[in-house]
Amino acid sequence: MNRIQWMLLGVCLILPPAARADEWSKTFTLTGKPELRVETSDADIRVDTWDKNTIEARVTTERWKIGEGGIKVYDRQTGDVVELEVRYPHRNFVFEMGRRRVEVEVHMPREGKLSLRTSDGHIRLSNFKGEMQLETGDGAQDIDRVDGVLRARASDGHIEVSGRFDGLDVSTGDGRIKAEAAAGSAVAKTWNFRSGDGSVTVRVPDSLAADVDLHTNDGHITVEMPVSVEGRLGEKNIRGKINGGGNLVMIHTGDGSIRLEKS
Secondary structure (H helix, E strand, O other): OOHHHHHHHHHHOOOOOOOOOOEEEEEEEEOOOOOOEEEEEOOEEEEEEEEOOOEEEEEEEEEEOOOOOOEEEEEEEEOOOOEEEEOOOOOOOOOOOOEEEEEEEEEEEEEEEEEEEEOOOEEEEHHHHEEEEEEEOOOOEEEEEEEEEEEEEEEOOOEEEEEEEEEEEEEEEOOEEEEEEEEOOOOOOEEOOOOEEEEEEEEEOOOEEEEEEEEEEEEEEOOOOOOOOOOOOOEEEEEEOOOOOOOEEEEEEEEEOEEEEOO
16 A cells, blocks of 8 residues: 555544434424423423424434434323433444534424423523423523523523513523513512522513522622612622512522622
């Protein structure tokens, strides 16, 4: 084998194989308000809404096949409850060039109940109304134009939310939190925001009535609206009432600043 042939062989060994794409899709017919549950280990999840009385789910991959030896998709429908699970094959560590990617994309009716969980992936949700429960291990969450009760948790990743809320419980171990509550939001029960290591910014309507409990271990606190302070006011702690008080809005961070803004 001459020198040029050796060089060509070396290039072939270095370059990644051509990307392989695969796709799975299914449509679920509904009779009432849906309840959707999606669970996966490493895939990104994207959910949007439409006016149809169906749920359309699509799984697309890059450099993965779907089926035996690759990504497996399991689905089940019981009445208006739809469950979707995306499983990865067990693999020993292999050095690879190029990124493998899996995305779960769902279109569904605007109102219902939703549970999304991924261990290592990004969740995007928009235009949904109802009860929402989202969880990521190592991945961010972007949630916008939603309405209802939201519980969002991440072990490592930022969380950004916007919409009209009756309940909010947002926490991340390592990442920033940005939350914007639109007009009409109400603190029906405690709103909770926690970051282990990251800033927390919460914007609320200037007419929102609530008790507030703000605490940072290492950062500063900025409040854009009048607070009737209860007890001793500290640089790292503020407890009091806005607009006469009400149910509690709690904002805590270990290492980061806090901003409570008015819209």
